[in-house]
Amino acid sequence: MSENTPTIDDLREIADQVWSAYLDPEGVRPFELGEPKQPATAVSASVSLTGAWHGHVVVTCSSEAARHAAAAFLAMGTEEVGDEDITDVMGELANIVGGNVKSMLPPATLVSLPHVVNGASNRFPTTRQICELAGTWLDEPFSISMWQGRDAGVVAA
Amino acid sequence: MTLVMVTTESEQSHIVRALAAGAHEYVIKPFTSEAMIEKLALLGLVPTGANS
Numbered sequence: 001m002s003e004n005t006p007t008i009d010d011l012r013e014i015a016d017q018v019w020s021a022y023l024d025p026e027g028v029r030p031f032e033l034g035e036p037k038q039p040a041t042a043v044s045a046s047v048s049l050t051g052a053w054h055g056h057v058v059v060t061c062s063s064e065a066a067r068h069a070a071a072a073f074l075a076m077g078t079e080e081v082g083d084e085d086i087t088d089v090m091g092e093l094a095n096i097v098g099g100n101v102k103s104m105l106p107p108a109t110l111v112s113l114p115h116v117v118n119g120a121s122n123r124f125p126t127t128r129q130i131c132e133l134a135g136t137w138l139d140e141p142f143s144i145s146m147w148q149g150r151d152a153g154v155v156a157a
Numbered sequence: 158m159t160l161v162m163v164t165t166e167s168e169q170s171h172i173v174r175a176l177a178a179g180a181h182e183y184v185i186k187p188f189t190s191e192a193m194i195e196k197l198a199l200l201g202l203v204p205t206g207a208n209s
Contacts, residue, residue: 021187099165
């Protein structure tokens, strides 16, 4: 891995900002780091980075955690949240994390629109996971991970 | 019309281009509601002290 590639510490810093801004502004519902766990029913949102670095930034959590995230983000009650809200918010979370990862890479890096999959995890053939920030939020599985194309590294720009 | 750019793009060149193109304010995500209200107050779009 190149020394320019963002690390798990970078993901942690970005996650801290996202939680304090949107998911836990009062500091009472933190993201608890722990062992990666596959949720029974997952929502997975990703953005792809291309150019100076090729790979994906992925936010995956249980359907229940995604519902709570949408409610927190949109200042709604969890019972008010619809599927479209969940898709929008999970895509936005992936966009925010991916955009901040992009800012750590050389300027010639592009970020895609978010892609959200309900009921399954995104799959990225010919990539390898280079880091994962995993744990629980509100006792539900939650993870942020980075996947790098097997032949791709950081190209100096 | 007041234009506020809200984006994850934090490169200085993007900020300069956005402001040169007519944006009145540039907000980088993630942002807190307090920070956004403060910026909107500076633009006169919400009352000063709306945070309190």
